[in-house]
Amino acid sequence: MQTPLPEYEIYAIRYATREGFRRDNFIGGDAHDGPMPMDYYSWVAVGSTGAYVIDTGFTAEMARERKRSFLRCPVDSLALLGLEAAAVRDVILTHLHYDHVGNFHKFPNARFHLQEREMAYATGKYMRYPRIGHSYHVEDVVGLVRLNFKGRLEMHQGEVEIAPGLTVHPTHGHSDGLQSVRIHSKRGWVVLASDATHYYENMATNRPFTTALHVGQMLDAYRTLERLAPTPRHIVPGHDPYVMQEYPAASPALANVVVRLDLEPIHPALRFGGPARH
Numbered sequence: 001m002q003t004p005l006p007e008y009e010i011y012a013i014r015y016a017t018r019e020g021f022r023r024d025n026f027i028g029g030d031a032h033d034g035p036m037p038m039d040y041y042s043w044v045a046v047g048s049t050g051a052y053v054i055d056t057g058f059t060a061e062m063a064r065e066r067k068r069s070f071l072r073c074p075v076d077s078l079a080l081l082g083l084e085a086a087a088v089r090d091v092i093l094t095h096l097h098y099d100h101v102g103n104f105h106k107f108p109n110a111r112f113h114l115q116e117r118e119m120a121y122a123t124g125k126y127m128r129y130p131r132i133g134h135s136y137h138v139e140d141v142v143g144l145v146r147l148n149f150k151g152r153l154e155m156h157q158g159e160v161e162i163a164p165g166l167t168v169h170p171t172h173g174h175s176d177g178l179q180s181v182r183i184h185s186k187r188g189w190v191v192l193a194s195d196a197t198h199y200y201e202n203m204a205t206n207r208p209f210t211t212a213l214h215v216g217q218m219l220d221a222y223r224t225l226e227r228l229a230p231t232p233r234h235i236v237p238g239h240d241p242y243v244m245q246e247y248p249a250a251s252p253a254l255a256n257v258v259v260r261l262d263l264e265p266i267h268p269a270l271r272f273g274g275p276a277r278h
């Protein structure tokens with residue numbers, strides 16, 4: 001008899017936000033420009049074998065430097081879930097952009113899971129161009145190189161099972177080595193897209209976000225997300241403020257701070273004009 005897959009609790013922690021406009025969030029701009037803010041998240045999967053942190057956010061210093069509104073330290077926020085960073089053994093980094101890997105040094109006992117291709121990209125020739133290098137913080141990249149020399153970096157190639165019921169999947173395009181994370185829960189497989197789709201609308205209308213290395217791969221990555229998820233409602237975008245309304249808060253006190261992605265959504269799916277344009 002097959003052992004049933006473990007079921008994880010999955011949390012999204014909202015740690016920062018910024019104002020923005022629709023024209024900033026779609027390649028080619030948007031004919032109906034208007035405000036479209038962006039939220040920043042760190043995610044945690046908690047199972048019987050421990051807590052898996054997915055992306056580590058940025059620091060208060062980085063928020064000041066990049067003029068983001070910092071709401072709370074994503075690592076300190078683990079305490080809201082009864083967790084502490086020192087006890088975390090595995091951190092999954094979807095990619096190395098500054099808003100996903102800052103604070104890595106606050107996990108003294110963790111090993112870090114990353115696509116090898118992302119490390120090659122972040123240390124490669126294109127970083128000389130501000131259009132591409134600006135999304136990375138050089139001290140983060142150097143810090144990850146140091147972690148590798150300490151044997152704490154697991155560089156994966158392609159789809160890999162990190163733990164039973166928790167797998168990573170390449171969704172390249174936004175960066176060269178981006179990976180999304182699929183986690184088994186009581187409502188089935190939940191797919192943390194991370195920046196494979198910043199907003200629901202990017203994927204729903206096949207209009208990728210403006211930070212792009214390879215637009216065709218970004219469009220293909222939407223198809224990968226669709227393949228991995230049992231329904232579109234199991235796909236969680238990386239920066240969409242609606243996620244905080246859509247899912248139930250982890251507790252009444254944590255409304256708009258931490259939501260449970262392993263529970264059914266409590267608000268309807270967003271609708272965007274017309275069918276997806278494949």
Ligand SMILES: [Zn+2]
Nearest residue numbers: 097099195238
């Ligand atoms: Zn991001």
